[in-house]
Amino acid sequence: MSIDSEAANLPANLPIEAPVPEKAEHPFRRFTSQYCHSAVAVMGLIVLVAIVLVALLAPWISPQNPYDLGQIDVMDARLAPGETDFTGEKVYMLGTDDQGRDMLSAIFYGLRISLTVGVISGLIALSIGAAIGLLAAFYGGRIDAFIMRIVDLQLSFPAILIALMLLAALGRGVDKTMIALVAVQWAYYARTVRATALVERQKEYISAATCLGLGRARIIFRHMLPNVVAPLIVVGAVQTASAISLEATLSFLGIGLPVTEPSLGLLIANGFEYMLTGKYWISVFPGLALLVTIVSINLVGDQLRDVLNPRLSR
């Protein structure tokens, strides 16, 4: 690209001394008030909290347990949204699927599975990636060059190809899908953490800690780690959204989660068969749930990036 875009090649979160506020304001309050500057971001956060609550409370707030065969009836299969069941008592707000399952309940349970898989694999990838990135930045030299080569090599292939490779070798399953998601994501974390930690390593507090004779592990994890948390959070938000999206894609393709763990992607795949006959709701509503989840996480992540980036702080 153009040579004058050198500024863009610098590490994304180059810390610059934040201006000292005149009267001491609690950092958390400053953070909250800055976050609330954007109404869209606040909306995103509210929606995201609501989604997480729904996912956590699914077994208690769903109209039925969609996987308890005693509660579903094939007589109710493929009812349109708003129709009542054959006894005329229950109303299916979002219709039913081919097994007579209430779609609203299926979506609540699906969200639970999708979020769990996305968040857990995200946290594992974050831990592994952050540790590797910190090591690369702290030791530098050959170790750094070797790690970054692997990171570059992996990032030159699209995520879906890496996931396909792993799932083709490992087979289908919850643990295997999570391994694939972790394998796809760790490199992003490693790269972000390394870039930030390289800047931190030059700072005096690290030299001071070294002079004091503190252990390497203590310096890396007690002193360096807290200072690279801000970019990690931002990358974490974006990566979690893409992990959820990738899991849904893999499950839709029939190579991700097994049918016993019906995530949103599997619900969409299940409804896709009926799409061509005009029974849109079996696919569309789980899709909307997926969409709202991904968009709200991205909105929150975007705002966090703006707030946590010291270059933009007011």
Added chain:
Amino acid sequence: MWSYLLRRLVQAALVVAVMATIVFFGVNVIGNPVDILINPDFDQEEMARAIKALGLDKPLHEQFFYFVKNALRGDLGISFVFGEPALKLIIQRMPATLELAFASLFLSIVLGVPLGMYAGLKPDSKFSKTMMAGSILGFSLPTFWVGIMMIMLFAVMLGWLPATGRGETTDLFGIQVSFLTWDGLTHLALPAVNLALTNISLVMRLARAGCKEAALQDYVKFARAKGMSEQRIVLKHILKNIMIPVVTVLGLEFGSLIAFSVVTETVFSWPGMGKLIIESIQVLDRPIIVAYLMMTVLMFVTINLLVDLTYSLLDPRVRLGGAGK
């Protein structure tokens, strides 16, 4: 130049070798090669014979040597399902995938560049703001879901376009293509747009950023001072300058298009190699899986190499910067 070329070629060969090793060990160590390479319908005796025939009774390093030797001759095994060489099946399906990928690439340029330039030149207009907000959706929405929505809207509800298949194909230099017949073109439309969406968004953003930057440059100011018409400034000067990053990024994205066509082909039942690999993973037809992965890696590395080399021809600073050390 030659040393640069040589260095890049060695690097590319190294990446292919590393990936081949990973694929080999993925199949032979993580997965059980007996399950993977031998038809599960065989009985004990046939299985023992097949294990011997495939050389699975030999130590791992010999097996690896065997795999590399065969791979270099273009022999990646025989498909369980089709009973034909896996590589041949992949190559048969490749034109459909390439057609889809090229169609998407074409759409990304003809839609992305003008829209992005408009947004860059008139950043405050309502249309620009809507398009830029839309481009965020283009990045974040899962491709398969957008594809399903497109089928619902254009095929099921409106009935304008067919939802599945490739339509009527014609023979072009011995390759079957869809885009030369009206029927084929209507079949190509939805999958191509679906696959292109991410790249349209990407190109829009690049073109917009490039346009904003170029509009402040001296050559544009000078052209304006000369009294050149606005249309000529935009089409002749700005467009040429923003195309360099756009072409580079699209070149690199071409590999992703092929990888992501796995999703689009499955949604639209497009008979390319992406649909074949998904079907093969589901029925554990591993020779095809290995062949697909090897071919895709090879394609990827070739594309990256070509983009790098073209770029170093266009911009001497790239190779000088590398060779200076």
